[in-house]
Amino acid sequence: MSEPRTMSEKIAIRNEQAQSLVDTLTCSFVQTLKPYESARRLYSGGQDWLNANESPFSNPFELDDSSFNRYPSCQPDTVVERYADYAGLEKEQVLVSRGADEGIECLIRAFCEPGKDNIVICPPTYGMYAISAETFNVQVTKVPLLEGFALDADSIIAQCESPKLIFVCAPNNPTGTLVEREKLIQLLDAYQNKALVVVDEAYIEFAKEQSVSDLLNSYANLVILRTLSKGFALAGLRCGFTLAAPEIIQTLLKVIAPYPIPEPVAQVAAQALSKEGIERLNQQVDYLQSQKAVLVEQIAKLPQLNLVGDLYANFILMRATQKQALMDYLVSQGTLIRDQSKQLNLDDCLRISIGNEEQNKRLMSLINQFYENVGALT
């Protein structure tokens, strides 16, 4: 066989060999998976990012670089202590991780045997519970939400005999709905010695009174997920929290990466959780709540749009006439929102994250333009 001459020939051969290695070595359950399609991956342009439930605020922070030559602490004390204070818990009840997503992954890795165990999810809901489970060959049992997106606790209990984890998202993404406290208690009681009930409170800053963190002291099987990505306006930081009994936190520490929280992340998170940081959080959440009310009022005036679900988060969900054409028009004008129509019972639904006043005005004028002109012609 003659030696390849050019670099591109060498690269073509290398790629072919890599493909053949991948075909023979990849775990069978990984072969069928697809890489996660984040908003950033789907779109390169755009000025108004209203598609990932991020905050429109970009806040200033200070960094002290004097210890960047050292490995960071696995669980930075100040961050854990300040979050425990913020949540009204003991520091032993708090795990800090690379976003709430890493909390989900740690729970699955620590409690689910690959190829054997299953988790329960209640669609339509946040996609990462299923994605994370699939990457560890853990089965996913789906028990859909009822009409009005209420939790179907009775069916979960009747159908799911031995799940390891039951994921309940409250406020739920993408419906913005809550979970009735009695239903949650029903689940916690039914699975008291059998399974963990994981309540994802990623959006709790927008529905503060609705947290179930007070139940952590009475229920050993309750786990709560939190994040700095939403109300705290720090999606780029990748910092989240798992709240649970100390014994559960200790178990998660067995599987988490040795240094999940880079030192700059710990410094920024500590500032976000300071007294001033929390005051700022509250002001920004108030502002977003008032922007949400304005948007809701304007959407309600349009017969082509119908609000779906509830408003307990920093986004709204609506069913739209000419959904695809509207979505395409907004994207072509640089306003990115999220299509949720593939989710169970959400046909023709679009989700819009609440932006700042300017972004929301631009969005509404584009939507009005669409239904008056562009959409009217198609």
Ligand SMILES: Cc1ncc(COP(=O)(O)O)c(C=O)c1O
């Ligand atoms: C319900 C829910 N949980 C968790 C997350 C992920 O949070 P994090 O950015 O902390 O990984 C999101 C992000 O959109 C979410 O919607």
